[in-house]
Amino acid sequence: MNFIEWIKQPWPWYVAGPLIGLMVPVLLILGNRMFGVSASLRHICAACVPMNISFFKYDWKKEMWNLFFVGGILLGGLITLLFLQNPDPVVIDTKLSTELAGYGVTNTEGLVPKELFNWNNVLSLKGFVLMIVGGFFVGFGTRYAGGCTSGHAIMGLSNLQLPSLIATCCFMLGGFFFANIVLPLILKLHF
Amino acid sequence: MDTATNTFKPPELHTDFEVRSTNQMCVNSSTLDKPIVSNLKFMFAGILFGVILVKSEVISWFRIQEMFRLQSFHMYGVIGSAVVIGIISVFIIKKFKIKTIDGEPIQFDKKKFSKGQIYGGLLFGIGWAMTGACPGPLFALIGNGATVIIVTLFSAIMGTWVYGFFRDKLPH
Numbered sequence: 549m550n551f552i553e554w555i556k557q558p559w560p561w562y563v564a565g566p567l568i569g570l571m572v573p574v575l576l577i578l579g580n581r582m583f584g585v586s587a588s589l590r591h592i593c594a595a596c597v598p599m600n601i602s603f604f605k606y607d608w609k610k611e612m613w614n615l616f617f618v619g620g621i622l623l624g625g626l627i628t629l630l631f632l633q634n635p636d637p638v639v640i641d642t643k644l645s646t647e648l649a650g651y652g653v654t655n656t657e658g659l660v661p662k663e664l665f666n667w668n669n670v671l672s673l674k675g676f677v678l679m680i681v682g683g684f685f686v687g688f689g690t691r692y693a694g695g696c697t698s699g700h701a702i703m704g705l706s707n708l709q710l711p712s713l714i715a716t717c718c719f720m721l722g723g724f725f726f727a728n729i730v731l732p733l734i735l736k737l738h739f
Numbered sequence: 740m741d742t743a744t745n746t747f748k749p750p751e752l753h754t755d756f757e758v759r760s761t762n763q764m765c766v767n768s769s770t771l772d773k774p775i776v777s778n779l780k781f782m783f784a785g786i787l788f789g790v791i792l793v794k795s796e797v798i799s800w801f802r803i804q805e806m807f808r809l810q811s812f813h814m815y816g817v818i819g820s821a822v823v824i825g826i827i828s829v830f831i832i833k834k835f836k837i838k839t840i841d842g843e844p845i846q847f848d849k850k851k852f853s854k855g856q857i858y859g860g861l862l863f864g865i866g867w868a869m870t871g872a873c874p875g876p877l878f879a880l881i882g883n884g885a886t887v888i889i890v891t892l893f894s895a896i897m898g899t900w901v902y903g904f905f906r907d908k909l910p911h
Contacts, residue, residue: 558795559795565818569820592899593899603906618874618875620783622879624785624789626882627786629883644805679870685863689861690874693858697873706826706829727803727804
């Protein structure tokens with residue numbers, strides 16, 4: 549197996565996790581930046597529609613690095629798609645695949661379930677909830693919490709911050725609740 | 740507290756609304772005034788992060804469902820080992836007073852507790868389970884060809900905006 553074929557396989561947690569952890573010192577050493585992504589959404593608001601809201605009145609240009617960073621993440625996704633994409637379907641736990649099959653979700657070819665996340669589905673009730681309401685919760689919740697998985701769970705915990713531990717536990721609680729109790733009801737919808 | 744102090748907020752209360760004090764993620768501790776192109780290094784860091792996010796499948800909706808249903812160790816392994824490496828890195832940086840490539844001392848800011856971490860944290864957790872993505876993965880997924888996630892990203896920006904709009908009225 550050559551190098552490219554080898555690197556195209558999904559990376560195990562013990563490779564990816566430490567690499568993600570290294571983003572913390574890399575950003576600090578490159579220029580004192582705290583690893584975090586969700587603030588970029590705030591900078592976009594501040595740049596595009598500040599509308600005299602105090603929360604968006606600040607010099608977003610000084611935080612431009614964060615926009616370059618998320619632009620890089622997007623490019624990283626594209627580079628992977630072009631050169632490093634895993635050609636095989638995502639291997640998922642059989643319990644999950646059996647359950648999803650019961651809701652008509654059987655395609656695991658991409659990273660997102662194509663039967664749920666596609667352009668035709670955006671205005672179906674199921675698609676609206678998962679894509680649009682979900683996105684809204686992500687943007688609202690991360691800013692309310694002051695950070696997301698990278699800012700709180702990784703950067704904050706790396707710096708042993710108790711508020712970040714509280715936030716991380718709440719992320720998990722919210723997710724456990726929704727994934728196990730509410731999501732099955734939504735997946736049952738036929739429209 | 741009497742109502743007079745509520746209607747007129749003294750300036751020090753407003754510090755809570757400033758970018759740098761309220762939001763760790765917005766902190767730009769560097770005092771150097773550098774040209775915009777100097778940000779390119781952060782773009783390269785982002786590219787690296789984007790590739791890792793895709794290759795480790797942590798941006799996959801399926802992996803997120805497995806995590807919240809305790810059906811796979813993968814996500815816990817990724818986040819757990821990232822935190823361990825992060826803790827060790829921060830410890831080393833503090834211990835040896837490592838400086839940035841521009842020779843500035845590296846600073847860490849303490850996060851202040853607010854109820855937002857609970858309410859916002861729960862809401863974000865729900866959104867994470869719905870979309871299967873946190874903010875970083877939204878960008879990575881779009882780049883990776885899941886173009887419909889543009890809608891989700893736009894909605895997340897809207898969510899951030901609405902939070903900013905109602906911020907003063909929300910419990911913190």
